[in-house]
Amino acid sequence: MIISVEKTAKELKVKTPDLITRPVGRLMYSSTVDKLAVIGAGEVVILDFAGIKVIDSSFIDEYVVRLIHDSCKRDFYLKLRNISAISEINIDSVFNSYSNYKDRRIVITREDIGRNNRFYIGPLSENESDILDYLRINQGTTLDDIVNFTGADSLKVKKSVEELMFMRVLKKNNGEFTAV
Amino acid sequence: MSGSAHKHIVMPDRFRDPYIFENILSMQEPVFSKECPLDMSRIAFMEPYSMISFLLMGRNYLRNRGSKLTLINLPVHIHQYLARMDFFESAVFNIPEVLDTNLMFRRNKSSSRLLEITEIPNKERQSVKVISAVIALFRKRAPLILKYWMNDSVVDYFVTVISELCQNIFEHSLDSGYMAMQTYRSGNENIARLVISDSGIGIIKSFSSRNDIKYTEGSELIELALTTPISSKREFGYGLCQVNNIVEKLKGVIYIRSGESSLTAFYNRKDKNSKYLFQRNGLIRFDGMQISISLSS
Numbered sequence: 001m002i003i004s005v006e007k008t009a010k011e012l013k014v015k016t017p018d019l020i021t022r023p024v025g026r027l028m029y030s031s032t033v034d035k036l037a038v039i040g041a042g043e044v045v046i047l048d049f050a051g052i053k054v055i056d057s058s059f060i061d062e063y064v065v066r067l068i069h070d071s072c073k074r075d076f077y078l079k080l081r082n083i084s085a086i087s088e089i090n091i092d093s094v095f096n097s098y099s100n101y102k103d104r105r106i107v108i109t110r111e112d113i114g115r116n117n118r119f120y121i122g123p124l125s126e127n128e129s130d131i132l133d134y135l136r137i138n139q140g141t142t143l144d145d146i147v148n149f150t151g152a153d154s155l156k157v158k159k160s161v162e163e164l165m166f167m168r169v170l171k172k173n174n175g176e177f178t179a180v
Numbered sequence: 181m182s183g184s185a186h187k188h189i190v191m192p193d194r195f196r197d198p199y200i201f202e203n204i205l206s207m208q209e210p211v212f213s214k215e216c217p218l219d220m221s222r223i224a225f226m227e228p229y230s231m232i233s234f235l236l237m238g239r240n241y242l243r244n245r246g247s248k249l250t251l252i253n254l255p256v257h258i259h260q261y262l263a264r265m266d267f268f269e270s271a272v273f274n275i276p277e278v279l280d281t282n283l284m285f286r287r288n289k290s291s292s293r294l295l296e297i298t299e300i301p302n303k304e305r306q307s308v309k310v311i312s313a314v315i316a317l318f319r320k321r322a323p324l325i326l327k328y329w330m331n332d333s334v335v336d337y338f339v340t341v342i343s344e345l346c347q348n349i350f351e352h353s354l355d356s357g358y359m360a361m362q363t364y365r366s367g368n369e370n371i372a373r374l375v376i377s378d379s380g381i382g383i384i385k386s387f388s389s390r391n392d393i394k395y396t397e398g399s400e401l402i403e404l405a406l407t408t409p410i411s412s413k414r415e416f417g418y419g420l421c422q423v424n425n426i427v428e429k430l431k432g433v434i435y436i437r438s439g440e441s442s443l444t445a446f447y448n449r450k451d452k453n454s455k456y457l458f459q460r461n462g463l464i465r466f467d468g469m470q471i472s473i474s475l476s477s
Contacts, residue, residue, distance in 0.1 A: 015312055015316060017319075018312075018315055018319075018339050018343070020311065020312070020315065020339075020343040020347075021308045021311060021312075021343065021347060022304075022347075023304060023305065023308050024308065053336055053339070054336050054339040054340055054343070056339075056340055056343045056344060056347075057344065057418035057419055057422055058343075058344075058347055058419070061418070084336065085333060085336070086333060086336035086337060086339075086340060089425075090340060090422065093418055093421070093422050093425065094418050097409035097416050097417075097418050097421070098416075100409070100416075101409070101416040
């Protein structure tokens with residue numbers, strides 16, 4: 001499913017191109033959750049931010065972070081599209097703070113390459129980043145393939161892959177892994 | 181101060197920057213204790229931080245005394261400037277001398293290198309509307325306000341800064357505040373200054389329930405709030421920290437004053453291996469939190 005964030009904002013009569021403040025985040029979240037009522041298990045939901053310039057930390061906390069939590073509970077995957085540079089910076093800052101203060105990390109994948117030269121936003125290790133990049137190109141890969149690619153200890157790789165799956169940036173189908 | 185009869189208090193020309201404005205704050209006691217007009221005749225220049233702090237001072241006087249401070253002998257150019265910035269819209273001061281309409285600055289495109297003083301309410305719903313309107317106006321005027329720094333990312337950075345700081349007013353200060361922005365020339369420099377200030381509970385009271393956050397002086401707490409994602413209301417916060425990161429990226433200057441303490445970060449000096457963070461404590465008490473962010477070229 002593709003959700004146009006700008007269109008959702010317009011439906012709610014929220015002024016664009018900037019989506020700021022907690023109340024706006026809450027309003028957008030509740031409308032997006034309604035739209036997600038029809039999605040199936042394991043589906044990828046693309047949040048398309050075309051037409052949106054700035055999303056601030058309050059909005060990110062109420063909208064993106066809450067949707068990430070929901071994706072774990074309801075078994076779907078999130079992906080961002082058309083994220084502006086400043087929005088990427090703000091998301092990264094929120095995710096880093098979150099990960100420093102909570103005992104879990106949050107990360108989200110994106111369609112287009114970001115300022116970090118990666119296809120995700122959030123605090124991943126170099127090793128995890130490499131696995132994610134490898135799986136973006138080599139869809140449907142086994143754990144052995146990933147071990148061979150990284151050259152790292154298989155237990156370590158398995159742990160990284162499990163972490164990436166827990167963060168909902170990696171999918172497993174019939175024993176094969178693909179990046180979201 | 182004027183003669184022994186205290187017919188009026190002469191305000192010195194100390195409205196040029198946040199540090200010099202401390203002189204005006206040190207006059208709060210005589211200003212508040214003597215019910216007499218303030219003679220503004222010596223003021224040659226007024227920048228946005230001093231203007232908004234003075235407005236807060238007037239509002240404090242009105243709240244404490246139930247009457248308005250009277251400003252007299254406003255030089256015409258200062259009167260024109262204050263009227264253009266909507267300083268008198270808050271109706272905090274008595275201004276017996278009326279500025280002739282012909283002398284008022286015209287509100288045309290070329291005089292729009294500024295955001296007029298806007299009150300940021302302390303109620304979430306109203307505040308969200310005001311912040312959204314301020315940001316829409318800023319986007320419209322940004323090519324003029326940020327003429328010397330102009331690119332799309334600078335505008336987006338400032339949208340984030342305005343949004344974060346204005347939200348802090350209704351989330352933490354328990355009072356309304358004011359914001360304004362202006363580009364002006366000082367000597368050979370062009371300065372863009374954004375000011376967002378309130379006279380609320382201030383940073384120390386705001387963090388009073390967080391016993392886990394250790395600091396010895398107010399300026400230390402300001403630095404902590406600026407450099408680490410702490411929050412007085414939630415487990416952690418992002419706003420002020422993100423603002424600080426942006427000011428650093430833009431190589432600007434951020435000045436934060438709260439209660440009796442202040443902190444200045446000169447990110448324009450950071451690369452030169454010189455000291456760039458300056459803490460001050462034991463200043464004249466001035467309630468709330470006052471923030472100035474400047475870029476210079």
